[in-house]
Amino acid sequence: MFGIVIDILLIAIILFLLYCLSAIWPPDSPWAPWWQTPKDVILAMLTLAKVGKQDVVYDLGCGTGEALITATKEFGAKGIGVEIDPLRFVMAKYNIWKQKAPHLTLKKENFFKVPLSDATVIIMYLIPNALKRLTPKFLQEVKPGTRFISYRYEMPVKLFKGRLHLVKHDIKHEIYIYKMTA
Numbered sequence: 001m002f003g004i005v006i007d008i009l010l011i012a013i014i015l016f017l018l019y020c021l022s023a024i025w026p027p028d029s030p031w032a033p034w035w036q037t038p039k040d041v042i043l044a045m046l047t048l049a050k051v052g053k054q055d056v057v058y059d060l061g062c063g064t065g066e067a068l069i070t071a072t073k074e075f076g077a078k079g080i081g082v083e084i085d086p087l088r089f090v091m092a093k094y095n096i097w098k099q100k101a102p103h104l105t106l107k108k109e110n111f112f113k114v115p116l117s118d119a120t121v122i123i124m125y126l127i128p129n130a131l132k133r134l135t136p137k138f139l140q141e142v143k144p145g146t147r148f149i150s151y152r153y154e155m156p157v158k159l160f161k162g163r164l165h166l167v168k169h170d171i172k173h174e175i176y177i178y179k180m181t182a
């Protein structure tokens with residue numbers, strides 16, 4: 001009995017240390033810091049981008065899944081979440097199950113390897129370096145008309161050679177909405 005208690009305690013300590021470590025990981029590594037989009041920002045970004053039931057929403061680095069859960073439950077969209085971190089992936093799975101979010105697929109994958117051709121909305125809370133590295137993939141795969149929602153960080157518009165346009169900027173919530181053109 002005592003052994004089991006020690007095991008549980010050790011697991012809890014390891015999980016806590018991993019949680020702390022994730023906050024100080026180098027910002028340009030795939031293990032981006034444990035930053036989360038607040039709920040009021042999620043609501044503002046989905047409203048601003050006019051997300052609706054016709055949309056296929058991808059969340060690249062979906063973390064614990066809150067934005068996607070809101071997009072599917074409250075805005076009626078279909079959601080696809082991509083998350084590389086096993087801990088956050090499990091937490092997202094649990095949140096989706098707990099909140100009974102419909103029309104939602106979760107992939108434990110590297111978002112550089114996930115096809116984006118059916119996306120109509122792409123949500124990201126990623127550092128500028130990751131947005132820059134994703135640009136060739138966006139140019140190759142994302143169809144015209146797709147909206148990008150970026151929280152806190154601007155997308156590298158110049159690298160899109162006239163194919164990406166800022167359509168809305170909510171200064172208060174630090175939300176940038178872009179549209180891809182042909």
Ligand SMILES: C[S@@+](CC[C@H](N)C(=O)[O-])C[C@H]1O[C@@H](n2cnc3c(N)ncnc32)[C@H](O)[C@@H]1O
Nearest residue numbers: 030032036037061062063083084085110111125
């Ligand atoms: C700043 S957090 C944002 C989490 C969530 N989107 C939110 O707003 O609450 C960035 C997320 O991207 C994930 N991530 C970073 N690089 C990734 C990659 N190459 N593939 C999939 N997920 C990645 C991280 O694990 C982390 O959960």
